Amino acid sequence: MRGITKRFPGVLANDNINLDLNKGEIHALLGENGAGKSTLMNILYGLYQPDAGEIFLNGKAVKIHGPRDAIAQGIGMVHQHFMLVPTLTVAENITLGMEEQKGVLLDVERPSAKIKEIAKKYGLEIDPGAYIKDLPVGLQQRVEIVKTLYRDAQVLVLDEPTAVLTPQEVEGLFATLRTLVAQGVSIIFISHKLKEVKAIANRITVLRQGRVVGWTTPAEADEAKLASMMVGRPVLLKVDKTPAKPGGETLSIKSLKVMSDRKSVAVDGVSFAVRAGEIVGIAGVEGNGQTELVEAITGLRAQTEGAIVMESHDLPRESPRAGIAAGMSHIPENRHKFGMVSSYPLTTNLVLSTFDRAPFTKNGLLNDAEIEKNARTLIKEFDVRTPNEFVPIGKLSGGNQQKAVVAREFSRPMKLLVASQPTRGVDVGSIEFIHKRIVEARDKGAAVLLISAELDEIMSLSDRILVMFKGKIVGERETAKTTREDVGLLMMGKV
């Protein structure tokens, strides 16, 4: 790709970008949210037309008019959010749009055979007859990859492929990618996670604000250097914090039992307490009951047994309202589902749980002036990058959405903070910022319950670590007196 430039109203998304991809290499495209990675790839995939610049494939200039064109030229893309139909089988999803017929009927056998052949060639074991909805996320992603290979992709673009995966699944993905590359497929790997880029890439191109700011290789650059290239200034990868000075118990959980959506026991008799002025981290591989635990504590899901006590008052079951009234703030794991109303402006989203109180409601009517003032204050204080406070929150980058959610939750008087995957899908600069705020909240006397699938995050923020495995707390450690390996073993249920 040579001299690619793409302008959107008010933004220069790609500014004269050059990118080379050699056959059989993994080229990482590293940059913060909003750096222009996705725009560049959407141009390659034909979803956008560049304002300037050319794309060459095997030395020949090509014009790509749309995804169909891109596929025909051997370019395949795996989006961050999968494009799969949950109620169809693997084979049906893979052949979707290019079904083969046997007379008037769908030919089921031939595609299945081809899928199996691909699976064998690239080591991508998959059952063509399985339904997507029954597959774990890691396998769904594998289906997406097979889908592109089924269409004879020679260039594979992976957009933030690890964002939805557990550490184990990431390992699996990396193994797959190495096999693909060995078979001559070329891969563009888009990410903002330094560790992963360093682990998998042959070469790295760093983007910042629509420009290429540098090329490097994993051998030449360490994480700190990559981070500063990405953000444009030195970044603290470690969290600065003093030892905790815990006070009385703010939250105590008593033999809590919670069911999952599938009516199986997700949280199995869990008890623990979080004191004012400390950060308690809950470590664990995703899917071990953390989501249900958080939902029960925050009132989004009813527990079947047990009590949630805040400052010696039992919270009623399934009442987020009561939690909020008791001084609970919640950074939800699923920002899009719970944390924000995408089509509504920042102004509304920043008063989502407080708009019916003074000063935002006056004489029974909403007070726009106060609501907007609140938005402007929080936008400034939490460094939310937005043209103005009336932009629908869904139009902001993930990092800025998350900062807005954090800003809103921190804007209420806070006795307890439940932070669930607080930095998921968030860029390095914002992670640093959010971590700092969480520690500040602790130092101001809030009790903090941190749930994260990123062990690094747990290790660097928590004062005390609880490890969850199969719905139970299987271990408790003082962060200062434990190691990654120790906690890692607990996470695998090895007590």
Place this chain on the structure above:
Amino acid sequence: MRNFSFAKLWSGAWPAVASVFLALVVAGLVMVVTGSDPIKAYTSLIEGAFLRPGTDTRPTAFLDTLVSATPYLILALGISLAFTAGLFNIGAEGQLYMGALASVMVGFLVKGLPPIIHLPLSLLAGAVMGALWAGIAGWLKATRGAPEVVTTIMLNYISYSVVNFMVNGPLRHTGTAPRTPDIEPSAVLPNMLPSPERLHWGFVIALLCAVAYYFLVYRSPLGLRIRLVGANKEAARYAGIQVNRTYLITMLISGGLCGLAGGVEILSLYRFMPSEFTTGYGFDSIAVALLGQGNPIGILLAAILFGALANGAGYMQFSSGVSNYIISVLQAFIIVFVAAPGIVRDLFGWIRIKRVAPALPAQGGTK
């Protein structure tokens, strides 16, 4: 209304305007194919709906269009409010029936009150009855998760039977036709102008409802709760909004408006309850609500349009010879185009559309 601009206003309104325009074109084509002259038909339609002056025996066309627009406006506001919360109130017709029945009952059973008390009381009875009727669906939705689409349709059928039974049975007037007695004069919603004009104070009530709708939906905390529940109910729940309670309240207000529409219609134009009180207003108003895109001014304009179609149809048939059934065709195409904005967008692809923050209207309409 922050950041107000005509560009924004237009971007909210253009799909509706384009839908009406396209529907006029397509219905015109239907007329051409069937051998009629669409220009003549539309000219006489406009004449019959807006331009014909009144005479000693005939009301002014435009004022009569407002009479027809009155129930559309109140009903569509009710339906639109439900849309805002993500609810589909198909039971407007039934709520209108029950509201009309309650208003009439208070209108002729209660005697000896001055109009200043009796009329509001009768209207209130209609609104309360409509609210309770829709409230059944709201309550079932809130407590049992029963889909309101199904329950409101069911309640429509029950309401027809209830009205039929009451009018043919306990409330039957001593006469040949099955109908209730006339309401007391003190319960009549009077005309605004001398006869033969039919414009009555109900139109003013409808306008007041539109103003109240604006304040409720866009200026009050309750309205924001309703909008948030409609936009993302999980996020609303997360933020401490009681979603089920909001559903119930929304259905109560929505049904209240529909019941009020029934009261207004029956206390002004009929002044008794006939047994065959088939209006169809409740269903047409779903289209009015969709066309209005959740904006009270849009709903007002859409109601006037539908009022005009209803009012001008007769004259159009009389003076151009085109069957007034073409009006139904026209209405149907309006609904098709409003409900499928993709068609409109493709047809008008050359118009640069900038999607603007739906901070205000355009929220509920398309659900």
